Amino acid sequence: MNLSDKILEKLQSTPNKPGCYLMRDIDGKIIYIGKAKELRKRLQYYFRRSSYRNSHLKNRSLIKSISSFDYIVVNSEAESILLEGNLIKEHQPYYNILWKDDKRFVNIKIDVQRPFPTISTCRIRKKDGSIYFGPYINSYAATVAVDFIQRFFGLKRCSDRIPNDISYRHCNDDIIANCSAPCIKSISDKSYRNNVQEAIAFLKGERMDMFKNLREEMNNYSSNQNYEKAAAYRDLLQDLQKTVKSRINLKRTPKMSQSISSKGLHELKNALDLNSLPLTIECFDISNISGTSSVGSMVVLKNGIPKPNLYRKYKIKSVSGIDDPASMAEVVSRRYNRLLRVNANMPNLIIVDGGITQLRAAHMALARLNLDDIKIVGLAKKYEEIIWDIKDNSSSIRLTDFPNALEIITHLRDEAHRFAINFHRSLRSKRVLSSQLDEISGIGTKKKKDLLNHFGSISRIKKSSIEELVKVNGIGSVMAKIILEELNKNESS
Numbered sequence: 001m002n003l004s005d006k007i008l009e010k011l012q013s014t015p016n017k018p019g020c021y022l023m024r025d026i027d028g029k030i031i032y033i034g035k036a037k038e039l040r041k042r043l044q045y046y047f048r049r050s051s052y053r054n055s056h057l058k059n060r061s062l063i064k065s066i067s068s069f070d071y072i073v074v075n076s077e078a079e080s081i082l083l084e085g086n087l088i089k090e091h092q093p094y095y096n097i098l099w100k101d102d103k104r105f106v107n108i109k110i111d112v113q114r115p116f117p118t119i120s121t122c123r124i125r126k127k128d129g130s131i132y133f134g135p136y137i138n139s140y141a142a143t144v145a146v147d148f149i150q151r152f153f154g155l156k157r158c159s160d161r162i163p164n165d166i167s168y169r170h171c172n173d174d175i176i177a178n179c180s181a182p183c184i185k186s187i188s189d190k191s192y193r194n195n196v197q198e199a200i201a202f203l204k205g206e207r208m209d210m211f212k213n214l215r216e217e218m219n220n221y222s223s224n225q226n227y228e229k230a231a232a233y234r235d236l237l238q239d240l241q242k243t244v245k246s247r248i249n250l251k252r253t254p255k256m257s258q259s260i261s262s263k264g265l266h267e268l269k270n271a272l273d274l275n276s277l278p279l280t281i282e283c284f285d286i287s288n289i290s291g292t293s294s295v296g297s298m299v300v301l302k303n304g305i306p307k308p309n310l311y312r313k314y315k316i317k318s319v320s321g322i323d324d325p326a327s328m329a330e331v332v333s334r335r336y337n338r339l340l341r342v343n344a345n346m347p348n349l350i351i352v353d354g355g356i357t358q359l360r361a362a363h364m365a366l367a368r369l370n371l372d373d374i375k376i377v378g379l380a381k382k383y384e385e386i387i388w389d390i391k392d393n394s395s396s397i398r399l400t401d402f403p404n405a406l407e408i409i410t411h412l413r414d415e416a417h418r419f420a421i422n423f424h425r426s427l428r429s430k431r432v433l434s435s436q437l438d439e440i441s442g443i444g445t446k447k448k449k450d451l452l453n454h455f456g457s458i459s460r461i462k463k464s465s466i467e468e469l470v471k472v473n474g475i476g477s478v479m480a481k482i483i484l485e486e487l488n489k490n491e492s493s
């Protein structure tokens with residue numbers, strides 16, 4: 001059987017499921033790693049004559065070099081993205097490295113090491129003392145962000161480092177629009193540095209007032225039927241909002257002072273018209289990515305102090321896909337069903353991270369448990385200063401007049417985000433590692449990692465010998481025999 005027949009046979013048995021594929025050359029070396037939503041459909045592309053004929057030169061070079069391939073099946077497209085990154089990092093395939101500029105998302109770079117800091121876009125982050133933001137999936141959105149920042153803050157984009165009349169002729173001739181021209185002293189050094197700090201704060205999501213300007217720009221371009229630029233502004237807004245949220249989630253929430261906590265509890269009592277101080281507050285959040293590994297989190301504040309030992313995390317069991325209200329209802333129901341069973345004390349206040357739909361779902365869950373007398377409010381995601389009261393769907397309370405209460409609310413929200421995201425990421429990591437090896441008794445996470453790192457794929461493990469398997473740390477001859485029997489059994493079945 002010639003090579004093409006072997007590949008064709010393997011293609012026929014390749015499942016049309018999400019996963020990663022590993023292209024190998026004639027020596028068995030991995031030369032390219034890719035991801036696919038549908039493995040068979042994607043792999044078939046590489047072995048069509050028309051694909052080679054119609055491809056760019058770089059793709060032709062890869063296709064000519066492919067001698068065989070392996071694949072790893074995962075549970076979702078999101079997991080294939082994560083796995084692809086890990087595999088590329090581990091194996092450093094030739095063509096992935098060769099084309100890395102085409103595969104990396106765009107970042108925004110502020111070079112604070114220059115006499116006058118500059119702003120630009122780049123694909124590769126370096127340890128050069130610069131401040132980086134991103135990555136931005138839409139490269140045009142990153143370009144729009146740089147244009148927007150230059151227009152509002154006057155940051156320079158040219159690369160000249162040492163001021164002199166010749167180098168900065170473009171400044172003297174007023175060629176570069178929107179640059180504040182610090183090099184020719186059109187702005188003081190101090191003022192320019194302040195502008196740089198303002199731009200950094202904007203990219204960190206700390207200048208929420210600027211988001212209004214972005215939305216106005218987006219709407220203007222949309223009204224003028226410049227939909228490409230409107231879409232870029234939309235993506236920029238989404239990326240900035242994700243950046244803000246990810247920073248909140250990754251960092252441990254700062255502690256509140258006892259003074260702020262005490263004042264905040266009194267302000268909450270007054271703002272929400274409670275009969276007594278909310279000495280026990282429980283806050284809920286839902287996290288998911290593309291409907292996978294949906295989880296809920298609950299954090300607790302007692303007497304104004306977070307109690308991590310009382311935090312709880314929930315795998316969503318009854319909801320499929322993305323349905324935050326239904327997920328919220330499930331988590332709230334499970335939490336207070338349990339408290340009723342053990343006859344535990346109920347909280348004085350429940351906070352739901354979300355708008356009116358999540359709040360209604362949570363309130364209905366409480367009503368089914370005859371607990372609708374507990375005060376429950378929702379924190380809208382767009383306007384974190386707004387609390388919605390289910391008893392009057394049209395009413396809202398802006399907490400700008402209650403700064404200490406606002407700090408308590410945002411603290412709980414941030415803690416719930418962080419707790420949910422960390423749990424979610426741990427579940428995703430476990431799911432990425434799932435494979436046929438999971439079905440074999442005695443193969444845990446570490447052994448599975450070691451096997452895949454050593455062989456590169458399930459397919460190569462199947463083709464290995466007992467002598468080759470025992471070279472992997474923790475794999476004895478008995479376990480090696482079991483692995484081969486089980487994998488080949490699964491293959492034949």
